[in-house]
Amino acid sequence: MIRIDNVSRLFHSRDGGIVHALAEVDLEIRDHEFVSIVGPSGCGKSTLLRLVSGLLPPSSGSIAIDGRTVDGPREETGFVFQSPTLLPWATIEENLLFPLRMLRRPVTPAAQRTARELLALVGLTGFERRMPSELSGGMQQRAAICRALMHDPGILLMDEPFGALDALTREEMSLELLRLCAERPKTILFVTHSIAEAVLLSDRVVVMSPRPGRIQEIIDVPLERPRSFAMEGHHEFQDCAQRIRALIFGSRDRDELARAG
Numbered sequence: 001m002i003r004i005d006n007v008s009r010l011f012h013s014r015d016g017g018i019v020h021a022l023a024e025v026d027l028e029i030r031d032h033e034f035v036s037i038v039g040p041s042g043c044g045k046s047t048l049l050r051l052v053s054g055l056l057p058p059s060s061g062s063i064a065i066d067g068r069t070v071d072g073p074r075e076e077t078g079f080v081f082q083s084p085t086l087l088p089w090a091t092i093e094e095n096l097l098f099p100l101r102m103l104r105r106p107v108t109p110a111a112q113r114t115a116r117e118l119l120a121l122v123g124l125t126g127f128e129r130r131m132p133s134e135l136s137g138g139m140q141q142r143a144a145i146c147r148a149l150m151h152d153p154g155i156l157l158m159d160e161p162f163g164a165l166d167a168l169t170r171e172e173m174s175l176e177l178l179r180l181c182a183e184r185p186k187t188i189l190f191v192t193h194s195i196a197e198a199v200l201l202s203d204r205v206v207v208m209s210p211r212p213g214r215i216q217e218i219i220d221v222p223l224e225r226p227r228s229f230a231m232e233g234h235h236e237f238q239d240c241a242q243r244i245r246a247l248i249f250g251s252r253d254r255d256e257l258a259r260a261g
């Protein structure tokens with residue numbers, strides 16, 4: 001469904017140099033697949049997501065969704081950023097309805113009902129008329145996820161969506177995301193720096209290496225669904241996590257050992 005074909009992306013840095021953010025990335029993501037991207041900071045994870053969203057064009061190569069080349073933002077794609085990015089001057093419900101207003105769509109009773117249903121799904125019933133500043137960080141992020149789901153996009157791009165949350169809220173949000181996916185199946189591309197989170201949520205985990213950002217390896221997660229935290233004790237879970245860790249830190253450990261030796 002999402003086809004990333006030999007994609008590279010360069011940036012001009014402020015000192016006049018060129019940054020190879022991504023080089024020759026090939027990846028195919030199937031319908032309703034949950035794919036996570038992990039890798040060291042600066043390896044091009046956010047860039048890859050922005051390319052898929054159509055917010056940024058590739059320098060070379062192409063990206064297609066259902067066979068149509070991505071050349072700008074599309075309605076079938078929802079985006080969730082690391083920080084909740086809610087409008088501070090609008091209520092939670094108005095924040096959810098805002099994308100419709102941007103698209104100049106009528107705010108119908110059905111849309112209002114969808115907003116309330118989504119908020120109920122993430123435990124925010126009763127907060128519709130509150131302002132973002134009256135909600136905790138975790139609640140704001142849940143509202144931001146609802147906003148991305150308002151037009152029921154088939155594809156959800158999530159860039160470290162739980163990165164700013166404390167560990168407990170983060171685990172709670174992972175479970176909520178799994179529940180949402182079970183209720184409304186979606187294709188999800190999910191960037192995280194938590195290896196455990198990637199394994200728990202994903203069908204496949206893409207491990208990237210930096211400078212230039214490339215796909216180092218893709219790990220299949222053989223755990224069945226529905227997933228639960230109890231699975232973190234399964235040897236399949238630990239094998240996956242161990243392999244990912246070795247891919248990310250393995251080369252660095254070797255380099256350090258070589259230097260020390």
Ligand code: ADP
Pocket residue numbers: 011012013019020021040041042043044045046047048
């Ligand atoms: P990640 O999300 O994996 O941390 P990014 O995709 O944000 O990495 O960035 C990859 C590389 O591209 C980094 O070296 C970053 O500095 C560079 N980069 C990203 N966006 C821009 C930009 N708009 N202008 C210049 N360099 C950029």
Ligand code: MG
Pocket residue numbers: 045046047
């Ligand atoms: Mg990033």
